[in-house]
Amino acid sequence: MELKSNHSSPVLTDPTPLNKSRLGIHSNLLSYPQSGGSLSSGKYITIPRKKPGKLDDVRSNGWLDAMKSSSPPRKKLIKDINIEVAAADDIDIAYCSWMIKYPSALKSFDQISKNAKNKKIAVFLDYDGTLSPIVDDPDRAFMSDSMRSAVRNVAKYFPTAIISGRSRDKVYELVGLTELYYAGSHGMDIMSPVSHTGSNGHTNCIRSTDQQGKEVNLFQPAREFIPMIDEVFKTLVENTKDIKGAKVENHKFCASVHYRNVEEKNWPTIAQCVHDILKDYPRLRLTHGRKVLEIRPVIDWNKGKAVQFLLESLGLSDRDDVLPIYIGDDKTDEDAFKVLREGNRGYGILVSPVPKESKAFYSLRDPSEVEYVDAQEFWLSTELDAVSALSEIVPDTVIFDDFEKFPPTAATVSSSLLLGILSLPDTIFRNAVDMALADSTCSALDNHELRLSCFVNKALVNVGGDLAKLVPGRVSTEVDARLAYDTHGIIRRVHDLLKLYNDVNVPPERLLFKIPSTWQGIEASRLLESEGIQTHLTFVYSFAQAAAAAQAGASVIQIFVGRLRDWARNHSGDPEIDAAIQRGEDPGLALVTKAYNYIHKYGHKSKLMAAAVRNKQDLFSLLGVDYIIAPLKVLQSLKESVTAPDEKYSYVRRLSPQSAASYNFTAEELVKFDQLSLASSMGPASVELLAAGLDGYVNQAKRVEELFDKIWPPPNV
Numbered sequence: 041m042e043l044k045s046n047h048s049s050p051v052l053t054d055p056t057p058l059n060k061s062r063l064g065i066h067s068n069l070l071s072y073p074q075s076g077g078s079l080s081s082g083k084y085i086t087i088p089r090k091k092p093g094k095l096d097d098v099r100s101n102g103w104l105d106a107m108k109s110s111s112p113p114r115k116k117l118i119k120d121i122n123i124e125v126a127a128a129d130d131i132d133i134a135y136c137s138w139m140i141k142y143p144s145a146l147k148s149f150d151q152i153s154k155n156a157k158n159k160k161i162a163v164f165l166d167y168d169g170t171l172s173p174i175v176d177d178p179d180r181a182f183m184s185d186s187m188r189s190a191v192r193n194v195a196k197y198f199p200t201a202i203i204s205g206r207s208r209d210k211v212y213e214l215v216g217l218t219e220l221y222y223a224g225s226h227g228m229d230i231m232s233p234v235s236h237t238g239s240n241g242h243t244n245c246i247r248s249t250d251q252q253g254k255e256v257n258l259f260q261p262a263r264e265f266i267p268m269i270d271e272v273f274k275t276l277v278e279n280t281k282d283i284k285g286a287k288v289e290n291h292k293f294c295a296s297v298h299y300r301n302v303e304e305k306n307w308p309t310i311a312q313c314v315h316d317i318l319k320d321y322p323r324l325r326l327t328h329g330r331k332v333l334e335i336r337p338v339i340d341w342n343k344g345k346a347v348q349f350l351l352e353s354l355g356l357s358d359r360d361d362v363l364p365i366y367i368g369d370d371k372t373d374e375d376a377f378k379v380l381r382e383g384n385r386g387y388g389i390l391v392s393p394v395p396k397e398s399k400a401f402y403s404l405r406d407p408s409e410v411e412y413v414d415a416q417e418f419w420l421s422t423e424l425d426a427v428s429a430l431s432e433i434v435p436d437t438v439i440f441d442d443f444e445k446f447p448p449t450a451a452t453v454s455s456s457l458l459l460g461i462l463s464l465p466d467t468i469f470r471n472a473v474d475m476a477l478a479d480s481t482c483s484a485l486d487n488h489e490l491r492l493s494c495f496v497n498k499a500l501v502n503v504g505g506d507l508a509k510l511v512p513g514r515v516s517t518e519v520d521a522r523l524a525y526d527t528h529g530i531i532r533r534v535h536d537l538l539k540l541y542n543d544v545n546v547p548p549e550r551l552l553f554k555i556p557s558t559w560q561g562i563e564a565s566r567l568l569e570s571e572g573i574q575t576h577l578t579f580v581y582s583f584a585q586a587a588a589a590a591q592a593g594a595s596v597i598q599i600f601v602g603r604l605r606d607w608a609r610n611h612s613g614d615p616e617i618d619a620a621i622q623r624g625e626d627p628g629l630a631l632v633t634k635a636y637n638y639i640h641k642y643g644h645k646s647k648l649m650a651a652a653v654r655n656k657q658d659l660f661s662l663l664g665v666d667y668i669i670a671p672l673k674v675l676q677s678l679k680e681s682v683t684a685p686d687e688k689y690s691y692v693r694r695l696s697p698q699s700a701a702s703y704n705f706t707a708e709e710l711v712k713f714d715q716l717s718l719a720s721s722m723g724p725a726s727v728e729l730l731a732a733g734l735d736g737y738v739n740q741a742k743r744v745e746e747l748f749d750k751i752w753p754p755p756n757v
């Protein structure tokens with residue numbers, strides 16, 4: 041994301057000539073004679089009161105209507121003025137037909153959750169009118185305890201930010217939840233996590249600490265306007281002091297002039313007053329809120345930009361697997377709705393008790409409906425839904441026997457899968473293998489070994505091609521483990537497989553190549569990735585392998601959690617494992633956590649996959665990691681459990697870019713790994729487990745060849 045503002049010259053967003061009011065006030069008003077009043081910066085500007093009668097053209101130009109319609113009538117008011125039942129019914133009919141265009145988010149759960157499947161949700165909430173009801177006194181716009189706990193609940197599962205027109209400090213004081221991100225002054229004051237995805241480098245981004253002393257980024261694109269806003273605020277206070285009910289707020293980067301409690305006959309006066317001040321500050325502009333005139337810098341920044349900035353800071357921008365949801369009630373929230381709608385990225389939800397045009401997708405009537413949406417019951421129907429919101433859960437199945445129940449999002453094609461297919465004559469993949477064995481190019485090869493290898497490659501690709509039609513994600517193809525110590529052999533094999541995939545029309549972006557994490561495998565990954573070929577490094581059992589794989593730029597790094605735990609049960613003497621046990625940690629979970637933190641802290645592009653997850657608790661402990669391969673019995677149990685999260689199974693995101701930022705690595709861990717340092721850093725556990733993994737793969741590859749040898753030539757060849 042490119043931020044257009046810079047410190048010295050904010051970019052004008054609105055080409056309206058500066059001598060025209062954005063209030064919609066007729067130009068005659070702009071040239072209203074000034075009598076006195078200093079314009080010099082640093083002094084208050086005193087605007088003389090206008091004489092009654094001078095404002096007729098303002099009325100005829102409709103700006104008063106804009107002010108009147110700036111806040112929908114509250115239900116209570118409708119009742120209070122004893123509106124006739126028929127009229128009330130009309131309002132409901134109008135609302136119902138409006139809801140065809142903006143369906144209630146409450147009734148659209150199925151659709152929202154369908155689109156949220158396998159995506160990370162990020163929640164953005166406006167404050168006034170969304171989390172707190174609109175009240176007459178802005179200082180008394182409190183959030184209820186139940187709303188607070190609903191928001192707390194949402195933040196447990198999804199990154200959640202408040203984006204308010206109020207000052208950041210004020211909105212934090214009102215919300216009081218430390219687990220949220222806050223953007224005040226319509227997004228001109230953002231406190232975001234320290235990230236490694238780019239936002240830190242923006243102009244106007246400075247390091248600071250939050251209320252808990254944690255390091256954060258402060259993004260304040262309108263910093264230079266602080267003295268000007270302060271000056272304008274003081275002038276506004278002074279000049280509106282005699283207008284009964286007027287209230288001026290200083291939000292540091294913008295100011296608000298409330299007219300909710302001002303008698304309607306005095307609205308022209310208050311607008312005139314604001315307008316006259318603005319005339320002297322061409323670098324400030326006016327926007328309308330709910331019975332409030334808001335004065336803000338003319339910079340290309342708004343709540344929509346703030347959403348983009350926060351997504352970027354959270355490492356969630358430009359990703360197809362992220363679904364931002366923004367809930368807001370005001371005109372200023374439209375900028376955020378627009379960003380989500382135009383980028384086709386997520387959903388805006390407009391809070392409004394009356395029909396109004398919006399860029400939002402869904403609607404909610406009032407804050408009480410927002411509270412319901414924020415409550416856990418809305419979001420979570422099963423434990424599987426809950427955990428899927430935090431990590432992509434990949435079913436661990438060789439034969440896809442439960443395709444219907446647990447549709448896989450990605451797949452691996454391997455010797456083990458070929459063995460499974462050969463043992464099940466009725467499987468849908470059998471034809472792919474039979475076709476491979478009938479391949480004339482392979483059959484024509486005289487060399488027995490080459491012919492078998494050709495059949496195996498062909499079978500892997502045929503099955504991989506079928507899988508690519510069935511899964512939305514990538515298909516990972518295992519590279520013969522007998523090449524594990526031969527960098528160029530691996531690269532040649534991958535090129536051969538890619539050519540075959542090209543023949544069956546599977547593009548490289550749908551593919552991964554699964555390579556063992558020997559030094560030679562890691563080197564092959566590095567070279568292949570530099571060609572744009574995606575690799576999946578497996579058999580990672582030590583931090584050194586994980587770090588070297590990340591440094592190589594591997595697309596996916598796979599760690600086997602349970603296998604490390606099993607090793608630790610029966611052995612000792614591995615320094616990395618002993619250290620984890622001493623800290624009271626499970627060695628497998630500890631390795632995934634450390635590798636995740638390393639990848640995120642140092643900005644590597646690799647995604648981390650946790651495999652050999654044995655039970656629910658393992659899965660809960662790793663929430664936030666990119667992929668978790670879970671056995672079907674664990675998936676079944678998650679799917680059957682509709683209990684709300686409790687103390688025992690709390691769906692807290694355990695791994696996140698934010699926590700990664702504060703993880704400390706030793707100097708030895710931060711080396712650039714080479715063959716020697718990798719070998720000397722791998723303890724006995726990783727050496728043994730890597731060797732055992734390779735043995736397993738090699739045996740399976742040999743068994744496939746033996747079986748192919750027995751079957752070939754098939755009867756019809």
Ligand SMILES: O=P(O)(O)OC[C@H]1O[C@H](O[C@H]2O[C@H](CO)[C@@H](O)[C@H](O)[C@H]2O)[C@H](O)[C@@H](O)[C@@H]1O
Pocket residue numbers: 166167168169173174175176177178179181203204205206289296298300329330331332334370372
């Ligand atoms: O972006 P928001 O969080 O919605 O803030 C927008 C403005 O909200 C506040 O004013 C509005 O709510 C008040 C309390 O309910 C109400 O009295 C006022 O009429 C509304 O406009 C806040 O006081 C403003 O400063 C914010 O800009």
